[in-house]
Amino acid sequence: MIAERTARRHQIETYLKELRSREPLTEFRETDWLAMVDYITVHSKKDIWVTFKDGTEIKA
Numbered sequence: 001m002i003a004e005r006t007a008r009r010h011q012i013e014t015y016l017k018e019l020r021s022r023e024p025l026t027e028f029r030e031t032d033w034l035a036m037v038d039y040i041t042v043h044s045k046k047d048i049w050v051t052f053k054d055g056t057e058i059k060a
Contacts, residue, residue, distance in 0.1 A: 012054050 015035065025032065040060075041049045048060040 036052055038051045038053045041051065043049075049057055050060050051057045
């Protein structure tokens with residue numbers, strides 16, 4: 001379990017380092033979306049949740 005979490009942390013840190021080195025986003029890029037979003041849960045029109053690959057969830 002510790003090894004899994006360490007590996008996951010390394011993946012996230014590597015991704016964040018790469019993301020910080022890029023120019024600010026001015027338009028939608030599918031590759032960035034796919035790299036960040038794990039899945040979307042739709043309960044209704046007004047109840048949509050986005051779950052990011054780091055486990056963070058936000059209501060859209």
